[in-house]
Amino acid sequence: MANYDIPENPAYSPEITKLExxxxxxxxxxxxPLFQRIITNIHALSVLLGKxxxxxxxxxxxxxxxxxxxxxxxxxxxxxxxxxVDIKDGVYIWTSSGATDASGIDVDGRTLDxxxxxxxxxxxxxxxxxxxxxxxxxxxxxxxxxxFNADSEVLFICVSAEDGVYKWITAGGGSGPVVLPQIVAxxxxxxxxxxxxxxxxxxxESVDGKAAIDVPGYGNWTLQATLDGHTSDSVTVTxxxxxxxxxxxxxxxxxxxxxxxxxxxxxxxxxxxxFTGICGNDGKAVLAIKYADTYSVSATKNDATSSxxxxxxxxxxxxxxxxxxxxxxxxxxxxxxxxxxxxxxxxFNVISDGPMKFYLPNAGTWDIAATLSGETATGSVxxxxxxxxxxxxxxxxxxxxxxxxxxxxxxxTRLTKTSDPxxxxxxxxxxxxxxxxxxxxGSSPFDNLAPWNGMDEFNVINNEIAFQKGETGFSRTTNDTxxxxxxxxxxxxxxxxxxxxRFYVADKPKAGFSIHPAFxxxxxxxxxxxxxxxxxxxxxxxxxxxxxxxVNMTRAVARTGSSGKGTPWWQFDxxxxxxxxxxxxxxxxxxxxxxxxxxxxxxxNSAAINSGATDVMAYHTGRPTGTDGKTAxxxxxxxxxxxxxxxxxxxxxxxxxxxxxxxxPAQFADDTVTNYRSTGLxxxxxxxxxxxxxxxxxxxxxxxxxxxxxETTYVADYVSSATGWRVLLCGGGxxxxxxxxxxxxxxxxxxxxxxxxxxxxxxxxx
Numbered sequence: 163m164a165n166y167d168i169p170e171n172p173a174y175s176p177e178i179t180k181l182e183x184x185x186x187x188x189x190x191x192x193x194x195p196l197f198q199r200i201i202t203n204i205h206a207l208s209v210l211l212g213k214x215x216x217x218x219x220x221x222x223x224x225x226x227x228x229x230x231x232x233x234x235x236x237x238x239x240x241x242x243x244x245x246x247v248d249i250k251d252g253v254y255i256w257t258s259s260g261a262t263d264a265s266g267i268d269v270d271g272r273t274l275d276x277x278x279x280x281x282x283x284x285x286x287x288x289x290x291x292x293x294x295x296x297x298x299x300x301x302x303x304x305x306x307x308x309x310f311n312a313d314s315e316v317l318f319i320c321v322s323a324e325d326g327v328y329k330w331i332t333a334g335g336g337s338g339p340v341v342l343p344q345i346v347a348x349x350x351x352x353x354x355x356x357x358x359x360x361x362x363x364x365x366x367e368s369v370d371g372k373a374a375i376d377v378p379g380y381g382n383w384t385l386q387a388t389l390d391g392h393t394s395d396s397v398t399v400t401x402x403x404x405x406x407x408x409x410x411x412x413x414x415x416x417x418x419x420x421x422x423x424x425x426x427x428x429x430x431x432x433x434x435x436x437f438t439g440i441c442g443n444d445g446k447a448v449l450a451i452k453y454a455d456t457y458s459v460s461a462t463k464n465d466a467t468s469s470x471x472x473x474x475x476x477x478x479x480x481x482x483x484x485x486x487x488x489x490x491x492x493x494x495x496x497x498x499x500x501x502x503x504x505x506x507x508x509x510f511n512v513i514s515d516g517p518m519k520f521y522l523p524n525a526g527t528w529d530i531a532a533t534l535s536g537e538t539a540t541g542s543v544x545x546x547x548x549x550x551x552x553x554x555x556x557x558x559x560x561x562x563x564x565x566x567x568x569x570x571x572x573x574x575t576r577l578t579k580t581s582d583p584x585x586x587x588x589x590x591x592x593x594x595x596x597x598x599x600x601x602x603x604g605s606s607p608f609d610n611l612a613p614w615n616g617m618d619e620f621n622v623i624n625n626e627i628a629f630q631k632g633e634t635g636f637s638r639t640t641n642d643t644x645x646x647x648x649x650x651x652x653x654x655x656x657x658x659x660x661x662x663x664r665f666y667v668a669d670k671p672k673a674g675f676s677i678h679p680a681f682x683x684x685x686x687x688x689x690x691x692x693x694x695x696x697x698x699x700x701x702x703x704x705x706x707x708x709x710x711x712x713v714n715m716t717r718a719v720a721r722t723g724s725s726g727k728g729t730p731w732w733q734f735d736x737x738x739x740x741x742x743x744x745x746x747x748x749x750x751x752x753x754x755x756x757x758x759x760x761x762x763x764x765x766x767n768s769a770a771i772n773s774g775a776t777d778v779m780a781y782h783t784g785r786p787t788g789t790d791g792k793t794a795x796x797x798x799x800x801x802x803x804x805x806x807x808x809x810x811x812x813x814x815x816x817x818x819x820x821x822x823x824x825x826x827p828a829q830f831a832d833d834t835v836t837n838y839r840s841t842g843l844x845x846x847x848x849x850x851x852x853x854x855x856x857x858x859x860x861x862x863x864x865x866x867x868x869x870x871x872x873e874t875t876y877v878a879d880y881v882s883s884a885t886g887w888r889v890l891l892c893g894g895g896x897x898x899x900x901x902x903x904x905x906x907x908x909x910x911x912x913x914x915x916x917x918x919x920x921x922x923x924x925x926x927x928x
Contacts, residue, residue, distance in 0.1 A: 597784035707774030762805025765791035873900035
């Protein structure tokens with residue numbers, strides 16, 4: 163026989179890699195030819211190593227002659243050679259070997275020498291390492307290589323080799339375990355799984371939703387489960403290597419309809435049981451659930467993940483539903499806009515084409531910016547819940563109201579983006595303004611909209627705009643105090659067929675809109691704001707707190723006194739009065755300013771009160787504490803725009819009740835139409851105003867055209883008129899009662915008229 167070297171520390175080190183599956187490496191294939199050859203030669207190898215030395219005796223061996231399987235016995239008397247072929251319950255089975263010596267023993271049709279030569283080649287080729295001890299982490303090998311401990315007759319296989327550490331597991335021989343392919347069936351806990359290849363039948367019970375079965379051979383294995391009398395569908399697995407095969411068995415089926423978003427991918431999962439689907443155009447996905455369990459349901463779309471809903475699915479054949487929602491943001495802006503939606507490093511950028519819906523991957527504050535033709539619109543939305551947030555951006559913010567002048571109600575209807583027949587409105591007003599009383603708080607949705615939010619108090623020092631309210635140095639008593647009105651654009655229309663008038667205000671230029679003439683007076687200068695006196699003018703034509711109003715002067719005298727302060731001072735005029743009236747009307751949507759803001763100082767008083775009664779107020783609109791009708795009133799920082807004393811209003815002349823207007827203060831004059839333009843509207847006889855007309859030439863002008871209303875209906879303010887040349891007073895005095903109000907229009911006095919109830923107000927045109 164050949165001699166075999168048994169290295170104490172085998173060192174075989176070709177290129178080392180890691181098996182793809184460290185638990186059941188494909189190299190441990192029980193049934194490949196290499197493995198079979200090794201197993202076949204184990205006992206022959208033990209003979210070679212002296213583990214089965216030839217026994218000798220003068221007689222043939224009997225069933226009591228102890229030996230090892232494969233061990234030889236020589237009858238020294240006859241020269242016959244026997245071999246132990248089996249041991250059963252202490253009985254030794256010997257048979258004639260037919261060989262003349264041990265090398266001639268038959269092993270599966272081959273001689274022992276042939277078997278051992280084959281094994282030696284496996285050792286020489288490095289397919290198997292041979293030693294007298296178990297391998298350790300430092301025993302070099304490559305994944306898939308075998309190692310045989312000739313002392314214990316245990317076969318090992320290398321399953322990984324990383325960073326100089328070698329992992330060996332037992333692969334067969336001796337008493338060590340043999341690695342088998344394994345099929346894991348995912349099935350309801352308690353189910354009994356049957357696995358068969360036709361000849362062999364195996365079974366296992368599912369624990370924690372799994373049943374694992376080691377199969378002893380290659381080929382097709384069919385599995386089926388039973389539970390509570392129900393049999394699952396069968397699944398056939400083709401086993402062709404030593405690895406773990408995972409299948410699903412189920413006879414349970416229920417329907418889960420998930421509502422999410424169109425094209426969203428829906429997932430229902432519970433441990434290893436995962437079911438998915440894609441939502442259709444209706445935003446629904448129908449999943450066939452194979453196992454009773456509690457499922458976590460969610461969806462993904464555009465890299466965003468929805469909310470999660472838990473659904474307990476318990477009964478076969480039942481239909482279940484779940485609804486998950488995304489954090490989304492719908493942005494509306496003019497088509498063609500370049501829109502950016504961002505939160506930190508997450509940025510979406512699209513060109514708008516109708517409302518755009520963004521699927522947000524996280525909560526937080528999302529900033530939105532849009533640009534188009536050099537215009538920019540921005541906004542932000544704080545996102546915290548799985549719901550749809552909306553923002554409507556507009557390069558021009560437009561609000562509006564509609565008046566049914568055939569209806570006796572003083573109220574106007576707010577126009578919205580959907581109700582506006584002209585589709586001009588871009589901002590929906592959802593709440594009503596609330597004036598303050600005393601030092602209490604007020605509120606208005608217009609506090610965030612231009613031009614209203616730009617109306618504030620300023621001091622004028624040496625004919626220059628100086629301190630704004632709140633700044634150090636601001637003083638209502640020391641300095642002239644005025645109220646800024648930012649420029650705005652307007653549109654009015656009258657629809658006679660439906661007895662409707664509509665009034666719009668825009669914060670920027672817009673096709674079909676005009677800048678209000680209070681800011682473009684035909685003097686070659688378009689202003690971005692104007693300023694009106696906060697208070698009724700006092701002596702020396704100042705606008706200061708704590709001063710009695712100046713009275714008993716004609717409009718011409720008041721004009722001269724106001725402009726005498728120096729450039730750019732003028733007297734309050736018709737264009738400014740109409741601008742304030744339009745801003746009030748769109749904000750409060752009601753003609754009755756006394757009802758909405760306060761009656762003003764109008765009820766049965768005998769003299770004017772000093773300016774500054776509203777200084778105690780923290781809010782810009784309302785009245786001080788006291789009896790309504792006996793206290794001052796304020797609208798957007800302007801004190802007593804009605805009540806206390808009438809204000810002379812320049813730039814408006816009426817001749818035989820036909821109203822004319824002039825915009826340029828340098829051209830203001832009484833009893834003339836020179837430099838004035840006819841409104842084409844004629845005042846009614848004195849009475850409660852029922853209808854305000856719309857001039858085709860001066861559509862900004864508020865001109866009463868019919869009477870017949872009352873203190874509580876239609877316009878709810880009084881109009882006075884007379885034939886001949888007449889000048890304009892507005893607001894009403896301390897005894898005006900309900901006839902007073904922002905739209906009180908008095909054009910019944912000649913230019914020579916003076917009265918203790920008639921005062922003035924300043925206009926500052928930068």
